[in-house]
Amino acid sequence: MFRSLSNRNFRLWVSTNLFSNIGTWMQGTAQTWLVLTELTDHSAGAVGILTALQFLPQVLLVAVTGSVADHVDRRKLLITIQCFQTLLALSLGALIISGLAELWHVYIFGFALGCCMAFEAPARHSFVSDLVGDEIIGNAVAMNSTAFQTARMIGPALAGLCIALVGTGWVFVINGLSYLIVTTGLLNVRVTRHAHAAAQPRGVSRLLDGFRYVAGRPDIRTVFLMLFFFGTLGMNFGIFISVMAATVYQEGASEYGLLTSIMAIGSVTGALLTARRDRPRMHHAVIGTFLFGCFMTAAALSPSYILFGLVLIGVGLAAQTSLTSSNGFVQLATDRAMRGRVMAIYVAITLGGLPLGAPLIGWVADTYGARAAMGVGGAAGFLSAAIGLSYLIRVRNLRFIWDDEGPRLHMNPDPHLREPGPAVLPPDRAL
Secondary structure, eight states, X not given: OXXXXXXXHHHHHHHHXXXXXXXXXXXXXXXXXXXXXXXXXXXXXXXXXXXXXXXXHHHHTHHHHHHHHXXXXXXXXXXXXXXXXXXXXXXXXXHHHTTOOOHHXXXXXXXXXXXXXXXXXXXXXXXXXXXXXXXXHHHHHHHHHHHHHHHHHHHHHHHHXXXXXXXXXXXXXXXXXXXXXXXXXHHHOOOXXXXXXXXXXXXXXXXXXXXXXXXXXXXXXXXXXXXXXXXXXXXXXXXXXXXXXXXXXXXXXXXXXXXXHHHHHHHHHHHHHHHHSSSOXXXXXXXXXXXXXXXXXXXXXXXXXXXXXXXXXXXXXXXXXXXXXXXXXHHHHSOGGGHHHHHHHHHHHHTTTHHHHHHHHHHHHHHHOXXXXXXXXXXXXXXXXXXXXXXXXXXXXXXXXXXXXXXXXXXXXXXXXXXXXXXXXXXXXXX
C-alpha cells in the first residue's frame, strides 16, 4: 500500500504538502463560512458565485496551463505559484482582521486564487510522474490523494475551532504561512526527469495537441465525460455541507468544520483502498460514481445531524474512489510527453465544471432547499456511472456470466493499459 513512499523525493513532496493542504482546507472552510454567515445572510447563491469565480480559470486557461506544465521546469513553476498564493492569503487575512473586507474583495481573491490553481493543478498532478516511475504511478497518485484527504480530515475541524477562538481572518494568515512549508520541500526535491523537450512544436499547435490527443482516445473521453457531470453537479461540497449545517440542522462554524472533516475519513479510506490495487482501472471509477449517487441520496434524506455526518463518510469514500481511480487511469493511459496537457484538461473538466454547477446548485438550495440540492448531486453520480457503464458494455464487452466458479462480471482487457488478460470481477471484490 505504501510502496511509493520508499522514493525519497516523493516522500518529501507528500509530507510537506500535507501541512500546506491542511492550511488550504482551513482557508476553504473559513472562506465559505465568511461568505455564508458574515458577509451575507446565509446566501447559498453567493457561495455558488464565489465557487464559480474560483474555478472559472480552470476552463479559461486550460490550453495555456497544460502547455506550460509540459514545457517548463515543474518544480520551479510550483515554487513560484506557492509564493503568489502566500501573498493572496496574507492580504485577504489582513483585510478581514482589520474589518475592511467586503464581499467583492472575497470574489476578487477567489478569482485570483483560481488563476494560481489553474497553473498549479496540471503541474502538480504531472509532477508526480517526474518523481516516480510508471510502474508505481498509480500507487503514488493514490498516496498523494491520501495525504490530501488526510489534510481535509484535519483542516476543516481546525478551521472551525480557529474561527470560534480567534476569528476568520487568522485562518487565512495561517494558510499563507503554510505555503512556506511546501516551498521549502520543493527546494529540497531533486528531480532528474522532465517531460518537456526542446524539440517539441511551439505555438498554437502545441496548445491544441492535448485536445487532439484526447479526441483520439475514446477511453479517456469517456472518463472526462463522467467527470464533467460528476464535477459540475456532484462536487459542490462547500455548498452542500455548509447549507445543510446552517439551514437544516441549525449548527455553527465548529459543527460545519467537523462535518467536512468527517467526510474526509471516508475520502482517506477510499484513497487507501485505491493504493492497494496494482493499477487503476476505469470500472473502479464507475463503481465509485454509482456509490456516490447512493450515498448522496441517503445524505439528502438524513433526518439528523449525526446521521448526516455518518452518511458523509460514505460520500467521501465513493467520491475519492472515483476521482483517484480516474486520475491514475488517465495518467497511466497517457503518453508521458502529453501528461501535462491531458492533466490540464482533466483538471479543467473536474474542477472547471464548478463555475457552471455551483451557481445552479446554490439556486436550487435557495429555492427548493439544501436537501433538493444534494439530490441533484446524487443524480449526477448515477448519470456518470451510466456513461461509464455504457462504454464498458459497448467497447470492453462487459457482461454477466455464470460458470462453474459462480457468478461474475467479465470484460475484455484494456488495450491502452496492456493488461495481461481478461478482467474478472467477483461481485464481492468490486472495490
